[in-house]
Amino acid sequence: xxxxxxxxxxxxxxxxxxxxxxxxxxxxxxxxxxxxxxxxxxxxxxxxxxxxxxxxxxxxxxxxxxxxxxxxxxxxxxxxxxxxxxxxxxxxxxxxxxxxxxxxxxxxxxxxxxxxxxxxxxxxxxxxxxxxxxxxxxxxxxxxxxxxxxxxxxxxxxxxxxxxxxxxxxxxxxxxxxxxxxxxxxxxxxxxxxxxxxxxxxxxxxxxxxxxxx
Numbered sequence: 001x002x003x004x005x006x007x008x009x010x011x012x013x014x015x016x017x018x019x020x021x022x023x024x025x026x027x028x029x030x031x032x033x034x035x036x037x038x039x040x041x042x043x044x045x046x047x048x049x050x051x052x053x054x055x056x057x058x059x060x061x062x063x064x065x066x067x068x069x070x071x072x073x074x075x076x077x078x079x080x081x082x083x084x085x086x087x088x089x090x091x092x093x094x095x096x097x098x099x100x101x102x103x104x105x106x107x108x109x110x111x112x113x114x115x116x117x118x119x120x121x122x123x124x125x126x127x128x129x130x131x132x133x134x135x136x137x138x139x140x141x142x143x144x145x146x147x148x149x150x151x152x153x154x155x156x157x158x159x160x161x162x163x164x165x166x167x168x169x170x171x172x173x174x175x176x177x178x179x180x181x182x183x184x185x186x187x188x189x190x191x192x193x194x195x196x197x198x199x200x201x202x203x204x205x206x207x208x209x210x211x212x213x214x
Contacts, residue, residue: 014044015043015045015046016045016065016204017045018045018047018065018066018068019050019067020067020068021049021051021055021069021070021125021190022121022125023086023188025047026163027166028083028165029211032211033211036207036210036211040207043207049121051121052069052072054121055069056077056078056193059193059194060195062195065200065204066192066194066204067192068083068191069190069193070086070188070190071188071189071190077196077197079193079196080191081193081212082189082192083190083211083212084190085189085190086164086188087165087180087181087186088162088181088186089180090104090160090179090180091149091150091159091167091170091179092153092159093155093156094175094177095156096159096177098159099179102180103180103181104179104180104181104182105182106183106186107135110133112138113139113140113157113159114138114158114160114161115139115141115143115149115157115158115160116137116139116141116142116149117142117143117144117145117149118142118143118144122163129185140157141157146162146163147166150176151174153174153176154175154176192211
């Protein structure tokens with residue numbers, strides 16, 4: 001494809017650095033990246049997960065080429081396009097009282113026992129909201145993946161906060177109840193962005209445009 005848009009010469013590979021928040025990494029981003037990567041065989045992607053406020057600094061400082069972040073963390077140094085809407089939800093066993101709730105606020109579940117992630121931007125985001133409300137969350141266990149968390153919730157281990165799309169996908173196998181989280185911080189408009197002030201290689205711009213329109 002035009003010498004990989006002028007960046008990838010014959011026999012030479014290129015790497016595009018992408019940083020994104022958890023919602024993008026586990027849900028929308030892999031689906032949108034796959035066809036583009038399949039069409040650009042000499043381009044690799046280095047994907048890292050960060051919180052949105054860290055992501056904005058990374059792109060502005062040149063430590064990443066493309067990012068996906070909450071638009072609340074954007075600034076004038078970034079060129080943005082809409083990417084997706086991310087909504088967090090609470091997952092629990094079908095026998096839990098949450099199963100009958102149409103929605104719930106974070107403060108209403110502060111006394112529950114949680115299952116959390118070992119690490120990651122989403123877990124940091126949840127813990128930061130708990131600290132803001134002076135809620136000390138009680139974790140029964142921390143697991144590595146959102147899917148393993150959903151499996152534990154379906155078995156009645158506790159409750160957890162996960163991206164709504166992941167929760168609904170896991171209901172097919174884990175017998176979960178999914179309750180929307182009503183707090184404003186649980187609904188985020190995600191944007192894909194590149195640096196506004198620096199020259200962007202054509203191959204990076206091509207991927208940026210693809211992610212914005214896919």
